[in-house]
Every structure is written in structure tokens, then in C-alpha cells.
Amino acid sequence: MDNLNxxxxxxxxxxxxxxxxxxxxxxxxxxxxLPANAALTGDEEKRLIHHIHEKVSxxxxxxxxxxxxxxxxxxxxxxxxxxxNLIAGISRGVGLGLGITVFAGTILYALKxxxxxxxxxxxxxxADLVEYVQFQLxxxxxx
Numbered sequence: 001m002d003n004l005n006x007x008x009x010x011x012x013x014x015x016x017x018x019x020x021x022x023x024x025x026x027x028x029x030x031x032x033x034l035p036a037n038a039a040l041t042g043d044e045e046k047r048l049i050h051h052i053h054e055k056v057s058x059x060x061x062x063x064x065x066x067x068x069x070x071x072x073x074x075x076x077x078x079x080x081x082x083x084x085n086l087i088a089g090i091s092r093g094v095g096l097g098l099g100i101t102v103f104a105g106t107i108l109y110a111l112k113x114x115x116x117x118x119x120x121x122x123x124x125x126x127a128d129l130v131e132y133v134q135f136q137l138x139x140x141x142x143x
Contacts, residue, residue, distance in 0.1 A: 108133060 040048065063069075074081050108130065115126040 074084070111126045111130055115123055115130055117123065119126075
């Protein structure tokens with residue numbers, strides 16, 4: 001028990017400069033039932049061990065949730081990282097190309113429908129635009 005109290009007092013002495021760096025709201029409060037200079041009873045020691053176990057379990061759960069192990073593994077294998085980024089880039093490029101094609105096709109379809117309505121000013125402009133796009137798709141020049 002005296003050994004545990006000595007370790008606690010050494011830890012408190014080492015942590016004083018570290019505590020000064022953090023604000024009061026981030027500092028971990030001292031355990032209220034465990035004064036620094038008192039010997040621990042069996043019940044207090046069990047509560048301290050239980051408290052430490054809870055904190056370690058909480059830290060382990062946070063690490064597991066953030067998937068740090070997967071990130072470290074990926075950083076230690078640069079070829080795998082490059083391959084994953086290459087596949088991601090290709091997928092984004094293909095998706096962008098398909099998305100623009102679908103969007104442009106929908107717009108052209110809507111413009112053709114508006115051109116078929118023979119609206120006074122807008123109809124001729126849309127008809128010219130659709131004709132220009134069709135000439136470009138066929139590979140002919142439009143002058």
C-alpha cells in the first residue's frame with residue numbers, strides 16, 4: 001500500500017507542469033475519496049482499480065471507434081495507400097463523367113420539349129441550340 005501512495009505522489013509531482021498547460025475545465029479532478037497522503041483500505045483500492053478500469057475501457061472504446069489501427073496499418077503500407085487512392089480517383093472520375101452525361105441528356109431532352117412547343121422567342125433560340133448540339137454529336141461543323 002505504501003508503494004501505491006509513493007507512486008501516486010511521484011505521479012502528482014511529474015504531472016504538475018502538464019496540468020498547468022490545460023485549463024481548469026479539462027483537468028481531471030482528483031478522486032475525492034482518496035487523499036494523496038492517506039493509505040488505501042481494501043474497499044478504496046477496489047474502487048480505484050474499478051475507476052481505472054472504466055477509464056481504460058473508455059479510452060479503448062474511443063480508439064476502436066476512430067479506427068486508429070486501420071489508419072496506422074494503411075500508413076505503414078504505402079503501396080496499399082497509393083492503390084486505394086488510385087481506385088478512389090478512378091471511381092470519382094467515372095462517376096463524374098456519368099453524372100454529367102445524365103444531367104446534360106436531361107437538359108437536352110427538356111430543351112427539345114420546349115422547342116417543340118414553338119414558343120415565340122425562346123423556341124427559336126432553343127431550336128438553334130439543340131441543332132448546334134446535334135451537329136457536334138454527329139461530328140459535323142456548324143457554321
